[in-house]
Amino acid sequence: MKHATGPAIHAVHPWDPGNPEKGARHQLLSDDERAKLAKIAQIVRFAKGQEIYGEGAVADAAFNIIDGVVVAYRAEHVISFLHPGDLFGLSEEGQYANATRAATPVTAYKMPLAALRRILANNADLDVNLIIKLCEELREAQRHAVLLAQKRAATRLAMFLGLQEHLQAARGESISEIHLQMDRSSIAAYLGLTTAALSRAFRALISRKIIASRNLHFVKVVDRDAFVRLADASPDGN
DSSP: OOOOSOOOOEEOOTTSSSOTTTSOOEEOSOHHHHHHHHHHOEEEEEOTTOEEEOTTOBOOEEEEEEESOEEEEETTEEEEEEOTTOEEOOOBTTBOSSEEEESSOEEEEEEEHHHHHHHHHTOHHHHHHHHHHHHHHHHHHHHHHHHHTOSOHHHHHHHHHHHHHHHHHHTTOOOSSEEOOSOHHHHHHHHTOOHHHHHHHHHHHHHTTSEEEEETTEEEESOHHHHHHHHTOOTTOO
C-alpha cells in the first residue's frame, strides 16, 4: 500500500460545536503540512507484540500510526490504546515517558524529533494542531480515570466498550459491532482488572443479554438501553 500523502493527525476539534465525545475526528493538517512532515518521515513496520520503545529510553523519534493499534503502558500498567491518525513518542526531558508495543501488526511514520522540532519552530499552525491533539489525549486520560473509579468490573467493561464504539463512529466506521483489535490481557490491564475478572465481566454482560460476542474480537450491543445505563453509571458503581 502506498502512503504518499504524508503523516496525518486526527482529532475532535475543540472549537467544533456538538458533543466532542461523539463528534467526528478531523484531519488537522493541511496538505502542505503533511508534505513537510513526509520529507522527514520514513515508513516503519512492527509485528504484533513487538516493542516500539521502552519507558525511559532516549527519545529520538515521534511516530504517527498509519495502520494498526499500539498499546502505551507505564510500569506495566496500560494507559492508552493508539489508533490510525494518532501521534506518539513525544518526550519528557529527552526520554520516553511511556513504553509502547504493537497490539496488532502496525505500520507507522517515524519522524526524527530533531527534524520535527525544526519544522515546528517555523510553522505556528502545525504547533497549534499538535496542542489540539494533546488536548484530545488529555480528555482520553480523564475518561480513563473515570473508568478506573468504577467499582464493578462489568461497569468498567461497558464503559470501555462504549468508548471503543464512539471511536469507531468518529472514524466513520460501522458500529453494528464493536471491533476489539487488542488482546484480552491488554484490555484487562487497561481496565485495572485481572484477565479472569475481565472474562467474568464479559460473561455477565452476555448472560444478561446486554451484549453478544461472536469471538474474542467482535462484540454486538443487544440491549442498547441497558448498555447505556451501565456505561453511564456513576463512580460508585450504581
